[in-house]
Amino acid sequence: MEKASMIYEGKGKKLYNTSHPDQVIAEFKDDLTAFNAEKKGNEAGKGALNCQISTEIFKLLEAEGIKTHFIKQLDEKNMLCKRVSIIPIEVVTRNIATGSLSKRLGIKEGSVLPFSLVEFYYKDDALGDPIINDEHAILLKCANSQEELEFLKETAREINEILRSFFDGKGLNLVDFKLEFGKDSEGNILLADEISPDSCRFWDKKTNEKLDKDRFRQDLGNVKMAYEEVLRRILN
Numbered sequence: 001m002e003k004a005s006m007i008y009e010g011k012g013k014k015l016y017n018t019s020h021p022d023q024v025i026a027e028f029k030d031d032l033t034a035f036n037a038e039k040k041g042n043e044a045g046k047g048a049l050n051c052q053i054s055t056e057i058f059k060l061l062e063a064e065g066i067k068t069h070f071i072k073q074l075d076e077k078n079m080l081c082k083r084v085s086i087i088p089i090e091v092v093t094r095n096i097a098t099g100s101l102s103k104r105l106g107i108k109e110g111s112v113l114p115f116s117l118v119e120f121y122y123k124d125d126a127l128g129d130p131i132i133n134d135e136h137a138i139l140l141k142c143a144n145s146q147e148e149l150e151f152l153k154e155t156a157r158e159i160n161e162i163l164r165s166f167f168d169g170k171g172l173n174l175v176d177f178k179l180e181f182g183k184d185s186e187g188n189i190l191l192a193d194e195i196s197p198d199s200c201r202f203w204d205k206k207t208n209e210k211l212d213k214d215r216f217r218q219d220l221g222n223v224k225m226a227y228e229e230v231l232r233r234i235l236n
């Protein structure tokens with residue numbers, strides 16, 4: 001499958017049309033951004049690592065019955081996907097408190113949450129992706145119904161159970177992660193975007209070492225080595 005015109009360039013990926021109306025190609029970029037793109041960087045090889053990590057995770061989720069936009073990996077940093085129209089909600093699931101949850105609510109960094117917390121953020125760069133509740137989501141027409149929102153939450157919880165146990169077996173704590181969903185031409189809701197150390201937090205179970213984009217956000221160094229380590233553990 002060949003790339004045709006570019007549809008969109010995002011912070012982490014470029015999206016291309018193909019000769020098939022229902023298929024697009026996602027090209028994973030080496031660019032890194034944080035804090036609503038106020039901090040920018042580039043890590044050669046990061047795009048390829050995220051493409052492969054996302055591929056492995058989408059395959060795992062598909063095998064567990066989760067419907068995703070993933071069709072196949074085309075090469076190092078290109079993935080063939082079903083065309084979807086993205087629901088403008090970032091669905092964040094958290095197992096351990098850190099990041100904006102700790103900052104906003106004063107919950108101690110590293111505390112294990114008594115249950116998996118699912119949050120919605122409105123995907124809008126100009127507004128800085130604000131946290132929203134169900135009624136805001138309906139008001140903003142992000143979703144058509146409460147049932148759709150319940151489906152997003154339920155699916156995020158299911159994905160959390162699958163991934164948490166998978167990464168636990170790889171010696172990693174899945175701290176939190178962000179999902180995006182989209183609708184295909186028939187209105188089915190599919191998991192879309194990517195699942196990678198750009199969108200998840202992974203802490204080593206033994207040392208609590210951060211193996212994700214926090215290495216870039218917090219200038220901890222060895223960003224690429226951390227992503228390589230995540231891939232190595234996934235494949236082992």
Ligand code: UDP
Nearest residue numbers: 092098099100101176177178198199200201
């Ligand atoms: N996240 C993301 N994209 C965003 C915001 C958050 O992928 O635009 C991910 C982030 O990597 C983490 C989780 O969602 O795994 C929760 O992020 P948090 O709200 O703590 O964000 P922070 O403000 O700390 O970046």
